[in-house]
Amino acid sequence: DAGVTQSPTHLIKTRGQQVTLRCSPKSGHDTVSWYQQALGQGPQFIFQYYEEEERQRGNFPDRFSGHQFPNYSSELNVNALLLGDSALYLCASSFVTDSGANVLTFGAGSRLTVL
Amino acid sequence: DAKTTQPNSMESNEEEPVHLPCNHSTISGTDYIHWYRQLPSQGPEYVIHGLTSNVNNRMASLAIAEDRKSSTLILHRATLRDAAVYYCILRFGTSYDKVIFGPGTSLSVIP
Numbered sequence: 215d216a217g218v219t220q221s222p223t224h225l226i227k228t229r230g231q232q233v234t235l236r237c238s239p240k241s242g243h244d245t246v247s248w249y250q251q252a253l254g255q256g257p258q259f260i261f262q263y264y265e266e267e268e269r270q271r272g273n274f275p276d277r278f279s280g281h282q283f284p285n286y287s288s289e290l291n292v293n294a295l296l297l298g299d300s301a302l303y304l305c306a307s308s309f310v311t312d313s314g315a316n317v318l319t320f321g322a323g324s325r326l327t328v329l
Numbered sequence: 330d331a332k333t334t335q336p337n338s339m340e341s342n343e344e345e346p347v348h349l350p351c352n353h354s355t356i357s358g359t360d361y362i363h364w365y366r367q368l369p370s371q372g373p374e375y376v377i378h379g380l381t382s383n384v385n386n387r388m389a390s391l392a393i394a395e396d397r398k399s400s401t402l403i404l405h406r407a408t409l410r411d412a413a414v415y416y417c418i419l420r421f422g423t424s425y426d427k428v429i430f431g432p433g434t435s436l437s438v439i440p
Contacts, residue, residue: 218372247428256416256430257373270427304372306428315361315380315420318428320372 216241218321220305226327227295235290235324239307243319245269246288248280249304251323257304263288264310292326300328333417338435341407349402349434351417356397361420364391364402366413367433373416376402412438 219238227233239246245264249257259272263282282288286307292299302325306318334352341347353362363378377384377391379400384391390403404411416433 249430256414256432259427259429262427272427306372315378317363317375317378318365318373320365320374322372 218305218307218319220303220321220324222324223322224325224327226329228329229295229297231295231328232291232293233295233326235292235303235305235326237288237290237305237307237321239286239288239305240319243307243309244286245308245310246282246286247306247308247318248288248290249306250274251302251304253301260290295328297328300326302326332429333419333431335415335417335431335434337432338437340437340439341404342439343409344406347404347407347411347436349404349415349417349436350399351401352399353417353419354398356419357421359421362391362393362397362400363418363420364389365416365418365430366411367416368410368413373430376415378420407436407438409438409440412436 217240221236247262248260251257260274261268262270266282277293279291302323304323305321308316308318361378361380364376365373366376367373377386377389379391379393392401414433414435416430
């Protein structure tokens, strides 16, 4: 059973460009969350998608947007890239329950470098 | 958002037990305590979780204080592969709530 798959693994962009990162959730999972992790820091929550809608959002500007497809896969888009957007972008999937017991499964991340 | 506090770093000798503490004094009755760890150059991975009772699995044990305001992740015999950043987080009553990570505890294992 494949876990969470993210692509690309590494990419380099220049300031002002746009980037799209992709995530395929673990089989059976219907919820996808995205995190940004700067070097030496813990992951910072960007947003969460369920039923193709953004359900929760962290403290990130509108330059960060996302999408979830009917097959539960997801994309993270970042426009007008800044040097500070350089980070590891993590995707985590889970399934919806009414309990806080459900576990997050993370991908290995996409390493974005903005020059 | 309920927060957790952990020591920034800890050291352990190989094959000795490790106790990683976490304080969560604002925890509410329906919050689950989760632990994840992140090995170098990898995404975080689930370790263990619990609500009120102590929990054991093949990776670790979780000891939860009676008042639930603190917990301890126990690695029974540290190996070099256990060197990682360990995150203690709280998950709210539904899975819709965002999960907040702190800086975690960086565990070094000395051979």
